[in-house]
Every structure is written in structure tokens, then in C-alpha cells.
Amino acid sequence: MLSIKNLSVHYGGIHALHGISLDVPAGQIVTLIGANGAGKSTTLNSIMGLVKADGGSVSWNGQEILGAKTKTIVESGIVLVPEGRRVFPNLSIDENLTLGAYARHNKAEIEADREHVFSLFPRLKERHKQKAGTLSGGEQQMLAVGRALMSKPKVLMMDEPSLGLAPLIVGMIFDIIRKINEEGVTVLLVEQNAKAALEVANTGYVMETGSISFSGSGKELLADDRVRKAYLGEM
Template identity: 90%
Template structure:
């Protein structure tokens, strides 16, 4: 269980997170939806130690994560696929994947995981010697997910994985999210595509201006009039 309690973050005079609390149960998919600037990405970056929280708690299986170095958080099993993919454009697919396993030393298992990534994303295997900067947005997103999987995460956090992708790649990415979760990886997903996110989510949280407004199962939120009007373009 990843448990966030009363998490607050300030950017100068801006109160970006206002004491939010949420739970990410092991083996589930949890999504955060909300408008730009609601605090979704700040939540993920705070969990990873990339943004310093002013107060609150982030516990993983009972251990406090706040204050730990990002490398230590990755080693504990929590990994982020950042918004914008952030692959290393001048490095090949193989080199990007190798960097994803930077905290590991089990060479045989690393190579087995590389082959698993290639099974998930055959296009990466076809182009494993190609530089990432020559890839389309969708191909770079595959690589970003594959790189994260190379660290063998227990919790995979994804920040806007479908942003800017062609519809074909959007469907593919959400299929992969389902598959990764079916293999036992817990997923915390931030996504502007509310319908697609809630379709795959066990639980959803709606964020507004740094606060959690309400939550429910993915199915219930899809049927909620407030969500339908604000995020699904209905009503």
C-alpha cells in the first residue's frame, strides 16, 4: 500500500498541494484526473522526491518515503514515467533501457527484463540500435515505459502517458497499462484523457486546485454527473 496523508507543497507563494490524502492499494490501478494546474504532476513528483513537500507523509508498506533521495525511492520499488517521456535522444533504445536498470546489479535478470520489454513493445526490438531522438512520440512513450520497467518496479507511476499521441498509440498505451497491472505491478496514473483513465482504473480521485474534491471507483466516476460535465464533455 502506498499511502499519502495530508501532503502539502508550496511553490513560493503558491499552495500547490493543500493537504491531500489518497491510497494506492497493492495490485490496483489508481488514477488522478483534473484540469491543468490541479496538482496532479506535483503529487507524483513529491512522491518521487523531485519536489520537496512542506508537510505530510508518503508511506510505502509502512516506511516513510518523504526526505529520501530519489535513487533510494526507485530502489524501494517506486518508479515514475515522467510527462513528456524524457527519453535520452542521443542514446539508442538499448542504452536507454540499460539506464533504466542503473540501480540493479543482477546482469542475467536485467537481460531477461530487456527481453520482456521487447515482447511488450516489438517495435523497440526492431529498432534497438536506433537513437531515441529519431522516434515518433508514440515510440518514445513505449521506450519511456520500457525504461521504467527495467528497474523492476512494484509501483509504476505514469504522468500523462497519452499526451500528444495519435489515437492508435493511445489505445496501445492503455492496453499495456492493463497488461503491466495484470503482471502484478501497482499503477498510479495521472491522465488528461479522463475516460480512458477511468476505464482502466479501480479507483479514481478528482483533483481541483491542489485538493482532492471527491473519489470513487472508476466505473462510478464515469457515471458521475460532475465528472461527465467537467471532464468528459457531456451535459
């Protein structure tokens, strides 16, 4: 289990996270929803060691990882698909996937996982020699997820995977999230598309201005009037 307790973060004079606590049980999909600036991305970046926390705890299977190097966190099994994809535009699909496996050494296993990524995203296999910068937004998102899977994560954290994508591609990305989870990978999902996120989630947390306002199962939050009015556009 990934467990966050009383996590606090400041950016200069801005108090970005106000002592938040949440749990990500093994094998589940957990989602954070909330408006822009609520602190969702900061939460993921703090877990990864990309943003320095002021206090609190981030434990992974009982081991404290807050303050650990990002490389160590990745090697422990926690991987982030960042907002905006962040693929290497001048490198090919194959080269981007290879970089995802930089901490691994068993070539046979790496190649098997590359083929698994191609089975999830056949479009990437068709274009595997193509430079990532020439891909569409949807294809780049597929590559960003595939690159993360090449590190063989136990927990896959995803920051706004549907942002800027056509509805058809969004549906496909969420289908892949379900499939990845069914294969045994725990998922922590940050997503502005609250309906799609809660439909796949076992548990959801609602963030507002750096705090967790409330939480519940995905189904409970979909039926909650506060969520429906604030995030689903219903009155």
C-alpha cells in the first residue's frame, strides 16, 4: 500500500498542500479530482520526490520514501506518467520505450515488456521507428503510458492522461487504465474528467485548495450532489 499522511507543501509563499492524507491500496484504482490549482499534481510530484515537502509522510509498503531520490522511488516500483506526456520528441518510439526501462538489466524481459506495450497500443508498433515529436497528442499519450510500463511499475501514477485528447481517444485511454489495473498494477489517477475517472475508480478523493474535502467509492462520489454540481456540470 501507498500511504500519504499529513503531507504539506509550500511553493514560495503559497501553501499548496495543507496536510493531506490518503491511501492507495494495492490492486485498486484511486483517483483525485478537483479544479485547476487544487493541489492534485503537487501531490503526485511530492510522492515522486520532484517537489520537496515541508512535512508529513509518504510510505510505500511500510517504508518511508518521503525525501528519497526520484530514481530510488522509480526503482521501488512507483512511476509517474506526467501531465503533458513529456515524451522525448527527437527520439523514436523504440528509443523512448528503451529509456523507460533504464533501471532494468534483463534484456529478454525488457523485450517481452516492449511487445506487451505494443499489444496494448498497436499504433505504436506500426510507427515504432517514428520520432515521438511527429506523433499526434493521443499517440504521444499512449507512448508516455507505454514508457512508464517499461519500468515494470507496481504503482502507476497518471497526471491528466485525457487532457486535450479527442473523446474517442479518451475512451481508449481509460480502457487501457482498466486493463493495466486488471493485470495487477495499482493506479493513482489525477484527472479533470471527473465522470470518466470516477467510473473506473474503486476510491475517489475530492481536492479543493490544497485539502481533501471528502472521499468515497467511485460510485458514491458519482451519486454525490456536491460532486455532480461542481464537477459533472449537473444542477
